[in-house]
Amino acid sequence: MITLMAAFVLVLQIAMVGQRWLVTNIRVFAAQSFLLAGIANTIAYFNHAPHLYIAAFLTFALKAVVLPIVLERLVKRVDIGQEIAPIVNVPLSLLISGGLTTVGYIVAASFHHPEESASPASLGRNTLAVAVSLFLIGFFMMISRRKAIMQVLALLSLENGLFLAAISLTYGMPLIVELGIFFDLLVAVMVLGILVYRIQETFDSMDVTKLSRLRG
Amino acid sequence: MNVILPALAQLSLFLIISPLVTGVIRTMKARFQTRRGPSIWQPYLDLHKLLRKGMIIPDTASWLFSATPYVVFLTAAMVSLMIPMVATDAPLSLFGGVLAVVYLLALGRFFLALAGLDTGTSFGGLGSSREMTISAIAEPAMMVAIFTVAIAANSTNLSEVAKSAVGQSWRFLAPSQMLAFGALFIVLIAETGRIPVDNPATHLELTMIHEAMILEYSGPYLALIEWGASLKQLVLMTLLVNTFVPFGLSPGWNVSGIATGLGFYLLKLLIICCLIVLVETTNAKMRLFRVPELLAVAFILGALALISTFLF
Amino acid sequence: MLLFAILAIPLAAGAMSFAARNRRVMEAINLAGFTALFLLAAALAAQVLRAGSVSMWNGFLAADSLSALVVLLTAFVALACSVYAVGYFREDERNHVFEANVRGAAAISSLRKYYSLTPLFVFAMLLVALANNLGVMWVAIEATTLASVFLISFYGRATSIEAAWKYAMIGGVGLSMALFGTILTYYSAHHVLETETLAGLNWSVLVLNAAQFDKTTMKLAFILILLGYGTKAGIAPMHTWKPDAYSEAPVPVAAMLAAAVLNCALYGLIRFYVLTTRCLGPQFASQLLIIFGLLSVGVAVPFVLVQKSFRRLLAYSSIDHGGIMILALAFGGALGALGMLLHLTFHSITKPLLFFCAGNVEQHLKTDLFRRAKGGLIHSMPVSAPIFLMATLAVTGIPPFSLFQSEFTILRAGFGGTLLWPPILLIILLVVIFIGFLVHIAKLVLGADPGLPPADSCPWKKYSLIGLASVVVILGFWLPGPLFELIRNAAQVVGGER
């Protein structure tokens, strides 16, 4: 079941790659984060890892609710709901993300262990593959999208991949670390948000390809 | 004691013979050109006249101008004591071998060239420029030839060279020796400023070399320079004849030996003079910038001589 | 307690200067704070030398000699920068830079931004060095990025926003890779330690059982960490943010990025390097490090040879030095580790000097472009210009300045190894880099008098320069015994002997 949810997460990620509407992208991201929270909960339930509940809750609160709202308000603020033309066109990007998924599986395949049957690794293997693919695809989205805010979003989805990896491999990091990470995430989004806003008002556009004055 | 007498003897011989050689060559040349020409004693008369006269020092010249004649004369005189003339052991051979000879002559030339520049006339500059150039180009050829000889005797000490040559009288027929001789002969022509390199008789500005440097000299200074020049010429000829064909060199300084030695020596000189005259009369003066080619030939000959010592 | 104080002081300083209402107070707070910090750092170093290592909160914070060294250097750089910053920003205010760039913003608010964010920035760096837990260390490093983004966009020019954006984005990606690496390390340790408490990521714990970690996972982990913290350290090809950030940030910030953040990033890298070598042996790590090291030094070459701005020139110099240290790590052995830490120390003392000189020159010329400068600065800047030339020679490893000693040590380590071509290639590249620097800076400093008005009047800027310069010169002839002792112990930590 976890594997299934993980698969959904991956699908959503690829959907993001395919999706060109900014607001929709944000919503998809929210859904993805929601699913992640679900996964976290289930793992917490099955493997009696109480601290994961907190992680799950934080994920839900932050990634599925707060951040999307913040981002959407930012989008409203700088009113750019319109189309964004990616650097790599959609079919090709879908193809590439497919390739990246296979890379993810290849990488995950190397995680053989004597205690193959033991639960963490077994759910590890598959979800890890998903996690790695999430990471890579998120990374790829940062490269392929022009809009600053999309890059932020991509970065966040990439973080999602990490979160998935963490919970699936090791039932999440130690709690303090987990908290620290979330705190950083929050601040990061704030900082990036402000930067995006500054970019918008300085360059009258969100297109980061315009940011190419510093050379050599 | 046993050095001083020979030294005096050889020095005086050199001083006496050197103008004669110049005279002989001039006269012979004249005869070859079917002129009567001056008597062979003319150079002595010239020297006598010049020494008697007063002299004029250009106001642009410095003390170098006055110092040069002495340096030229003294270096030539000193060199004449370093090479075997009638006896195998030269009086001052210990003070310097063939290298010293070459470099002492170079010292004289150095000052002469400076004196040429010292007066500030364009002729002087022209002369010293050409003189230094040609002698510089002549240097390697001369050295290679000399090295061939020195290596054969494995010594740069001329007395040693002569001794070893006397030891094997017919060695000069060896190809290396022949080649070296040829090289050195060409150098001799260049160094003594003879046709086809320079014309000692001319004062035609375009072709002057040696004469151009000493244009401003007069009186005793001129005499010293001229005498020095003829000494140098004799020295080089002696070098040529005594290192390659050392016939009749007396092993020591005894009267009989000296007499025979002197006889042979004069004979050999006469032959060399003939050769020189032959060259001078049969060739025209070269353009200045053809001279290096001639000297290149000399260098090649010398190098061949070296390599042939390796082959044979 | 000491550790706590070290962390608390900058936080307090930050908060106070955020509350402060006028410039002098902020300056005073910062100066006082960082002076105190430096003293405490020295005390910590002394204590570590005595006791071996210090820790508190059952090992949540821990300082062995390596962390002590990094803390000391960070504190030193922070102090130097805070002194220089006073003069620097006063000059800016005199030139009405703030009004010009940030629309409608008063100078005071910009200054408050600087004076309150810098302590936070420093705090984060100190936490990096003092956190025993690798996860917390990651959090701290991420925090350094976040704290410094606005310091880079400080002047609010279009270009500085661009620089900040690139910094944030590339840094963000890099750090997420680092986080991934951390997770994998945790995982590979997980099977051995079977613990889910905090201790599972405590370096002091991990290093003891690193030998049994899962090999493949550790490989992947190290790769990710190398890329992640490598990004932060500006190792090619993740170096691209550096020139932009360094040339746009205010000089004190740039100096801190170049001299202190670099240390922190490398510190993080070293921690994992030790685990990796314990787990996989030196071979795997060093082959990667050699490639990245040479790449970084090599990538600097063309940009040093052909460069239009001296601020960016400095950035490439620190890329090149990062590469050198990475190579030192790769050459390994006791000598390599020692060489690396010597280089770390000398670099973070010499580099700020170079930045300060560049800052003075830039404020004097109102530009950082070579073609706008007419040369002959030595006439209008009798202090900064010669020191600039001196610092250039020092930073390119010309004796008698200290960086030559460390580079020589590193090269010895390199020639001690099996591969001879990397050190030889390194030497060649270093020579070329020196050429580039000399040509550029000599053109700037020497020459006929262009008739600029005399500068070098501001005592803050002048004496911070002279002081630092004399430290650099002295280091060339005398490395204080305790400091060398500390470095040697730290090298043993790197070498995995402690």
Place this chain on the structure above:
Amino acid sequence: MNALAGYFFFGGLLSYAMGAIASLITGRSGRLARVLGCGFALAGALLETVSSWVALFAASDAHWEIPAGVPFLIYSFRLDALSAYFNLILSLLAVAISIYSFGYLRPLDEKRTVGVLGFFYNLSLLSLTAVFTASNAFFFLIAWEVMALAAYCLITFEHRQETTRQAGVLFFVMSHAGTGCLLIGFLLLNSLSGSLDFSSFAATSSKLTGAWQAAVFLLFLAGFGVKAGVIPLHIWLPEAHPAAPSNISALMSGIVIKTGIYGLARVLFEFLGVPPLWAGTIVLAVGVVSALLGVLYALMEHDLKRLLAYHSIENIGIILIGFGASLMFITLGHPRLAAIALIAGLFHTLNHAVFKCLLFLGAGSVLHGTHTRNMEKLGGLIRRMPQTAFFFLVGAIAISGLPPLNGFVSEWLTYQALLAGFGTTEKLTRVLFPVAGSLLALTAALAATCFVKAFGITFLALPRSKEADDAQECGFSMLTGMGLLAAVCVALGLGATSFLPVFDGITEHLMGVRMSGELVAAGGWVLTSGSARGGTVSTAGIAAMFVILSALPALLWLLWGRKGHRHIEPTWDCGLPGLTAENEYTAFAFSKPLRMIFAALYQPRREIQAEYEVSPYYPTAIRFDSEIESPFEERLYGPLQKKILAIATRMRGIQAGSIHAYLAYIFVTLIVLLLFGVRP
């Protein structure tokens, strides 16, 4: 004995250091800084002279180790014969230059920069001493680079001129590239011997064979060759030496380039073991080429100091001929000959140091008196600056290798070594020796030509410009400095035989033979080529003969010359009245024949523009200029530099400003490494 040497040695170092600091501190008052700087330098130089003289004849090497406050660094000095010899040369020159500088730097008193000059002058003396005496590779490299640094600052001292700055940068760049080679070389030796100490290099030299030996040889030849200025690594030299103030040029040409020679001597004869034959051949060839090309380019110069700089290249070549021959003899197993060749090289090192320093100081005085280095503007100085002219003439005779001065002696020894070399092998290689000898002869003759030009055009006849016309003889201290060196030239020439024992220590250490006994005959009057039969020369004797024979002209006077008296009259000049400076032969014209003879090398380019109104046969104005090609700059270094910069410019595309590209770099790296990491 050693203790004594030690006191003087460190006293000297201390004095240099104090001089540096003192002149830096007192920089504000120029006069004080000048006096202190030169004074301390002089004191230090004197102390060093004593210490190295003592050490030269000491029974055992003096060796001191002082721990430095820096990791791995030990200030370890070893004053063995070789070091002492070079230190002797250095201190000798330093004495003369310091005395000279008192007067030469006086015009700088108003400026504050004199303190800086004094600082770097003393610093370079300090580092030079360290270079010659360091016995630890790390310390040696530091001293080496400090020396380069000080030299750079001294060269760029008059940095207002563009050319000076470029010269300085060129020097530093080349020198640093050379240091790179040295670094590699020393580290290779280090990894072989496991220690940085010179003695350990020497101890393990037998282990050095095959490719390693070849690598080490080539690296050091290049590294030290740059500093010595051998062709084709010489391009910095004719730029840098003239650019510096003349007293500094004297230091640079006199001794700084000799550090390269010292390094070569140290490495080739001590660390290299038995070198392959080709090594010696290469050194010989490099020597010949440097000597010949050096003098040929010198001939084309009309800038007095550049001319002298090119002659440094020539003389370095002559020195290397000796070294190369010596190496070959070692390989062929003739230690005695090797010793003679080495002595020839080392002796010429000293001689060149002395007379080149003298000549540069002379050029400095000319510059000081006329403010120009362009020979075409000079002339007639022999009347205006008589002493300077005389000293310069001594130097010129010495450098032209004419008897009886010192240049002749060392060249004579070189010839002898080369001649003897012919017998050392049956292979065709033996022809190399006499050929090299004859080319050396050509070099010497051309050098004489060049100095006829240099001295004749600069000092003789009529002044060619106003500056030259109202030139002033320079002050006492400058004359003293030059006079001292001139005296040394004469002394080393006439007293060569009594100086030879100096080399015994060196040859014994390097070849295990003491030669002075065999090289001297006839009760110290005569210098032999190892055996009295082989060839002899006696400079003292020649000088004596000059005196004795001058009785001859006196005699002639008595016989004829009493009536004749001398008048000073206007120059005859073939009857053309009114000789002016325009009539004089110029330096350019003087070297014309050689320019045409060696046109293949020089590739002279000339252009003549004549303006005329009536007909081309009556030009109103003629503009003529001609330049010769400098092949190494134009064919080798120029294109290289262009290429490198072009590549660099192209590579800057990496940083094109697009964040997507930047992210892509990381992304690709990540994927590649991940796959690399998980590969089975």
